[in-house]
Amino acid sequence: MGKSLRLSRIFRRDTGNTLILPVDHGIGGSIEGLENPVKTLKELQTPDIDAILLNDGVARQAEEVFHGKGAPGRMLNSDVFSYEVKNERMEHHLTFSPEIAVRKGYDCMKLVLFWDRPAEERMRSMKLIASVIEEAEKWEIPVLVEPLISKPIEDPKEQAKVLTDANRAAFELGADILKAAHPGDTKTLENWVKYFDIPIILLGGSKSGTTEDLVNMVDDAINVGINGVAIGRNIWQRPPKEAKELLARFAEIIHKPRN
Numbered sequence: 001m002g003k004s005l006r007l008s009r010i011f012r013r014d015t016g017n018t019l020i021l022p023v024d025h026g027i028g029g030s031i032e033g034l035e036n037p038v039k040t041l042k043e044l045q046t047p048d049i050d051a052i053l054l055n056d057g058v059a060r061q062a063e064e065v066f067h068g069k070g071a072p073g074r075m076l077n078s079d080v081f082s083y084e085v086k087n088e089r090m091e092h093h094l095t096f097s098p099e100i101a102v103r104k105g106y107d108c109m110k111l112v113l114f115w116d117r118p119a120e121e122r123m124r125s126m127k128l129i130a131s132v133i134e135e136a137e138k139w140e141i142p143v144l145v146e147p148l149i150s151k152p153i154e155d156p157k158e159q160a161k162v163l164t165d166a167n168r169a170a171f172e173l174g175a176d177i178l179k180a181a182h183p184g185d186t187k188t189l190e191n192w193v194k195y196f197d198i199p200i201i202l203l204g205g206s207k208s209g210t211t212e213d214l215v216n217m218v219d220d221a222i223n224v225g226i227n228g229v230a231i232g233r234n235i236w237q238r239p240p241k242e243a244k245e246l247l248a249r250f251a252e253i254i255h256k257p258r259n
């Protein structure tokens with residue numbers, strides 16, 4: 001019951017879909033548009049947002065955004081990772097346990113899984129994720145896994161295949177939600193929906209293309225059964241008024257009744 005209640009604070013009951021605003025980027029250092037994440041969150045407050053993905057320090061300071069009925073769900077960025085300068089070695093550690101996430105009232109934990117890494121690093125990350133999933137089961141808190149590649153792969157087919165493998169691994173480990181990078185083609189997205197019987201959210205990526213490109217990307221994804229998006233930079237790297245208009249357009253697409 002605990003897990004389904006928490007999931008219901010992220011996914012709307014009528015559509016099963018969600019619009020997530022991620023503001024967790026600052027854990028990797030300063031980033032344009034998110035110099036003051038608490039101010040950004042307050043400025044962009046709108047019922048169009050179903051959940052916010054964030055770090056605990058920001059959540060503490062922005063507590064009022066999450067008070068009251070109809071407030072967005074809260075998803076905790078629960079790990080940290082870093083590369084050494086030459087990208088030769090990656091460290092990946094847990095920052096908050098499921099018990100702490102539950103005690104702080106979060107609805108979900110998020111962890112990344114870098115797939116294009118040396119076997120030893122990949123295995124360590126998989127073990128970490130598996131242990132979090134096992135512990136999270138006890139506390140009935142959902143775990144979102146974000147399968148990623150650490151650098152682009154030139155051949156688009158190969159990139160789609162590697163991302164498919166990464167999503168497959170996260171699914172097999174027991175993730176409750178996948179937060180996936182767009183594979184570059186709709187057929188692969190369609191296959192993911194068919195293969196992985198858990199909600200799939202698409203992440204945004206760096207600010208690029210036109211607003212219409214973005215809107216079309218979201219529309220195509222929702223049409224094939226993707227359950228929502230977590231788009232950050234393409235939202236909060238715009239002036240607040242424009243950002244809120246774009247959020248409203250995303251919400252309309254994501255929650256449009258479909259057969």
Ligand SMILES: O=C(CO)COP(=O)(O)O
Nearest residue numbers: 022204205230231232233
């Ligand atoms: O979910 C995300 C980060 O946690 C995606 O953010 P971007 O849209 O900025 O890539």
